[in-house]
Amino acid sequence: MVASKPSPGVEASLTALAVSLRGVTKVYDNGVMALGPLDLAVRKGEFISLLGPSGCGKSTALRLIAELSAPSSGIVRVARHEGVPQPGHGIGFVFQEPTLMPWTSVRENVRLPLKLAGVPKAEARTRADAALASVGLADFAEAFPRELSGGMKMRVSLARALVTDPDILLMDEPFAALDEITRFRLNNDLLALWRSLRKTVIFVTHSVFESVYLSQRVVVMTARPGRIQADLRIETVEPRGEEFRTSAAYSDYCRRVSAALAPSYSGQSTL
Numbered sequence: 001m002v003a004s005k006p007s008p009g010v011e012a013s014l015t016a017l018a019v020s021l022r023g024v025t026k027v028y029d030n031g032v033m034a035l036g037p038l039d040l041a042v043r044k045g046e047f048i049s050l051l052g053p054s055g056c057g058k059s060t061a062l063r064l065i066a067e068l069s070a071p072s073s074g075i076v077r078v079a080r081h082e083g084v085p086q087p088g089h090g091i092g093f094v095f096q097e098p099t100l101m102p103w104t105s106v107r108e109n110v111r112l113p114l115k116l117a118g119v120p121k122a123e124a125r126t127r128a129d130a131a132l133a134s135v136g137l138a139d140f141a142e143a144f145p146r147e148l149s150g151g152m153k154m155r156v157s158l159a160r161a162l163v164t165d166p167d168i169l170l171m172d173e174p175f176a177a178l179d180e181i182t183r184f185r186l187n188n189d190l191l192a193l194w195r196s197l198r199k200t201v202i203f204v205t206h207s208v209f210e211s212v213y214l215s216q217r218v219v220v221m222t223a224r225p226g227r228i229q230a231d232l233r234i235e236t237v238e239p240r241g242e243e244f245r246t247s248a249a250y251s252d253y254c255r256r257v258s259a260a261l262a263p264s265y266s267g268q269s270t271l
């Protein structure tokens with residue numbers, strides 16, 4: 001396991017932990033041990049990827065962090081702003097499927113979390129429009145989901161996650177269903193958003209290439225029950241772009257992450 005240390009440019013913003021999992025296990029009611037014991041510490045403002053074989057418990061880990069599910073043992077700690085009222089608040093969740101309401105406009109889809117939180121309509125509308133602008137969809141507030149491409153739907157889903165101004169963004173294979181060009185574009189836009197908003201991002205992916213391109217740290221998990229196989233820091237010049245994607249350093253990191261992942265696939269199948 002490679003020890004993690006903050007990269008120089010972000011040291012100041014990484015003074016405290018956003019998420020900490022200690023000795024966390026998850027056994028589902030059907031007896032499946034999905035996770036653990038898992039130990040993971042994520043600093044505030046950090047962008048990490050979780051990578052591992054199918055069924056190793058990546059989504060389970062995100063659900064525990066979002067407090068959508070309780071651990072069977074161990075401790076999950078999530079840092080929040082003072083005054084954040086309920087479990088799950090302060091966290092934005094983006095899934096692989098955009099899961100938009102087809103019967104209403106893009107703006108209403110993005111406004112939904114604020115509506116549920118009781119934010120007055122005029123304020124919620126302004127915030128929804130600002131979130132849409134931040135993902136490049138300022139001109140599509142009145143459109144309906146059926147009028148959008150897959151990439152645009154994912155942008156709406158991202159805007160909906162950002163509209164509550166969460167401290168932590170959990171992303172569960174958000175770009176897996178998109179074509180490569182759209183995926184690259186969204187990768188770049190997500191990095192630009194992360195640089196400007198400095199949210200903590202925990203990003204689940206099956207793609208070694210995507211994990212290295214996006215993250216400051218790639219956390220490789222073992223086959224089920226998921227534990228940490230390797231924790232690799234990606235040190236590069238920021239901001240990243242096509243230059244990094246085509247660099248020798250990028251290829252080298254991808255090779256190292258692939259090598260760290262290999263033992264996770266060599267054991268018994270957990271599918």
Ligand SMILES: Nc1ncnc2c1ncn2[C@@H]1O[C@H](COP(=O)(O)OP(=O)(O)OP(=O)(O)O)[C@@H](O)[C@H]1O
Nearest residue numbers: 028029030032034053054055056057058059060061
């Ligand atoms: N609600 C549930 N009840 C029972 N078993 C579950 C439940 N949710 C997940 N599992 C099982 O727990 C294991 C881990 O699932 P999880 O979805 O967390 O893995 P994953 O790494 O995200 O998989 P993938 O990469 O395929 O999305 C799997 O074997 C899965 O079948």
